Amino acid sequence: MREFLKIALNLFVISVVSAALLGVIFTHTEETRKRNEQARLESSMGRYLPADAQGVRFAAIHRYLLEQGGRQDIGYVLPVRGGNALLVLDPEGNVVSKAPVSGPVDDEAERDAAVKRTMPGFQARYADSYILALDSGGHRLASFIQGRTAGFKTWVKLLVALGPDNAVLGLEILEHEEDPGLGAEIEQEYFRNQFAGRTLDELNALGVVKLPLPGDYQRCLERSKWAARGITPQAGAEACAKYVHEDIHAITGATISSRRVTEGVKRLVQAFVKRMDIVAAAAAKAGLEPVFAPEGR
Amino acid sequence: MEGQQYTVLERLANGLVRENPIFKLALSMCPAVAMTNNVRNGFLLGLAVLFVQVASNVTVSIFRRFIHERIRIPAYIIIIATWVSVSDMGLAAYAPGFYKEIALYVKLIVVFAIIISRLEVFASRHTVWPSFWDGMGMGLGFMFALMFVGVFREFLGSGSLWGIEILPFKPFFFWSLPPAGFFAIGLLMALFLWLERRYNAWRGRK
Numbered sequence: 001m002r003e004f005l006k007i008a009l010n011l012f013v014i015s016v017v018s019a020a021l022l023g024v025i026f027t028h029t030e031e032t033r034k035r036n037e038q039a040r041l042e043s044s045m046g047r048y049l050p051a052d053a054q055g056v057r058f059a060a061i062h063r064y065l066l067e068q069g070g071r072q073d074i075g076y077v078l079p080v081r082g083g084n085a086l087l088v089l090d091p092e093g094n095v096v097s098k099a100p101v102s103g104p105v106d107d108e109a110e111r112d113a114a115v116k117r118t119m120p121g122f123q124a125r126y127a128d129s130y131i132l133a134l135d136s137g138g139h140r141l142a143s144f145i146q147g148r149t150a151g152f153k154t155w156v157k158l159l160v161a162l163g164p165d166n167a168v169l170g171l172e173i174l175e176h177e178e179d180p181g182l183g184a185e186i187e188q189e190y191f192r193n194q195f196a197g198r199t200l201d202e203l204n205a206l207g208v209v210k211l212p213l214p215g216d217y218q219r220c221l222e223r224s225k226w227a228a229r230g231i232t233p234q235a236g237a238e239a240c241a242k243y244v245h246e247d248i249h250a251i252t253g254a255t256i257s258s259r260r261v262t263e264g265v266k267r268l269v270q271a272f273v274k275r276m277d278i279v280a281a282a283a284a285k286a287g288l289e290p291v292f293a294p295e296g297r
Numbered sequence: 298m299e300g301q302q303y304t305v306l307e308r309l310a311n312g313l314v315r316e317n318p319i320f321k322l323a324l325s326m327c328p329a330v331a332m333t334n335n336v337r338n339g340f341l342l343g344l345a346v347l348f349v350q351v352a353s354n355v356t357v358s359i360f361r362r363f364i365h366e367r368i369r370i371p372a373y374i375i376i377i378a379t380w381v382s383v384s385d386m387g388l389a390a391y392a393p394g395f396y397k398e399i400a401l402y403v404k405l406i407v408v409f410a411i412i413i414s415r416l417e418v419f420a421s422r423h424t425v426w427p428s429f430w431d432g433m434g435m436g437l438g439f440m441f442a443l444m445f446v447g448v449f450r451e452f453l454g455s456g457s458l459w460g461i462e463i464l465p466f467k468p469f470f471f472w473s474l475p476p477a478g479f480f481a482i483g484l485l486m487a488l489f490l491w492l493e494r495r496y497n498a499w500r501g502r503k
Contacts, residue, residue, distance in 0.1 A: 010365040014372050018379040025383055029390035036393040177401055181334035181473055253474055
């Protein structure tokens with residue numbers, strides 16, 4: 001019995017010391033980590049804004065799944081004139097309710113709490129966010145979809161940048177755990193940049209082919225190396241022009257990762273376009289005044 | 298064993314050659330197969346292992362009299378997991394660029410057999426200073442083996458080294474695929490042992 005107590009106490013002390021150490025380090029590093037992540041996201045988004053854009057404002061739309069007694073609704077946290085509002089729609093897109101949201105909504109934890117306060121008695125689950133870059137008139141300069149898709153191993157977090165006409169400006173891989181040298185190549189420019197310039201119609205019909213990437217196509221896709229290779233932006237764009245309507249070339253040895261990311265981008269963009277239409281129409285019907293114009297330019 | 302003398306050089310040579318984790322002890326073969334399709338991956342994973350091995354070795358050797366004999370394995374796992382989490386959180390906050398590349402590997406280290414086996418075999422029976430150098434030797438030996446396999450596979454698989462193009466084509470793409478890791482490690486392990494045997498025979502003749 002004494003032996004038993006000694007062992008239990010011993011393991012208990014080790015666990016407590018280790019938990020305390022981790023707790024201290026977590027509280028010291030978490031803020032910095034979040035700031036880094038935010039900074040990385042902002043710099044990723046900045047790359048897709050027009051260089052001469054003045055007075056750009058960012059407005060975020062957050063989507064929540066609301067549940068109560070077997071009934072499912074979708075809640076949109078929208079930036080409106082003078083604050084934020086929660087617009088609740090049923091799956092068909094009809095307005096169920098609207099209410100102002102009090103408190104800050106930028107931080108995920110704070111936002112979850114604010115949504116719960118606004119909709120007491122509901123199960124609220126965060127789904128995803130859309131970030132709109134707006135000019136002074138509230139027109140979209142670019143839209144950013146933060147979403148995820150299943151990769152070969154686990155979730156791949158993506159950032160898709162869309163222009164005002166909903167054509168793809170670019171794709172960024174925010175987080176993934178694919179195999180280095182194989183699936184991890186999805187973060188390389190020669191794969192990501194194949195999506196740039198696709199219009200919505202092209203994207204709907206976009207497929208993946210298992211064909212080797214032509215050498216000159218690869219060179220013009222690797223934009224960050226243009227300067228080092230002596231390629232002018234104009235020459236680079238021209239070299240890519242004859243390939244931009246081809247399907248996505250799968251990464252050698254990582255066809256599944258390539259296919260999943262392509263499907264993910266298509267799905268995210270299609271859902272975004274559909275939802276933005278629904279939200280704009282529903283907001284008008286509900287008498288809300290979102291800070292963004294209903295259509296892109 | 299407590300009385301035996303260990304020098305810095307002896308411990309480093311032990312980890313790098315005599316008890317090389319990959320080629321001799323054949324421990325932690327999963328990462329060695331999965332993460333060696335290029336040199337850079339081998340180096341980054343090696344670096345992460347080096348840190349966790351040294352930190353865990355030192356911690357265990359300091360508290361070796363406190364840890365109860367019958368629960369030493371769970372205790373070691375907690376210690377390893379703590380150091381892995383500390384390095385994970387620290388890197389995420391203070392070296393985000395580096396972390397983005399290494400994040401994948403850091404979390405895997407908790408289950409590496411080499412680390413817990415060194416705690417059990419060495420650190421739990423020796424004082425802090427030899428344990429520190431044992432960790433250094435094992436970490437460096439692991440890194441060396443991974444990079445050695447990485448050089449072989451990256452050059453043959455992608456025609457490059459450390460991501461720098463050397464050949465304008467890919468000689469044998471087969472070597473970049475995960476199953477080729479088994480072949481590569483088997484061949485290089487044979488080469489490593491053959492070289493060591495030749496060296497010992499040569500020294501014996503002198």
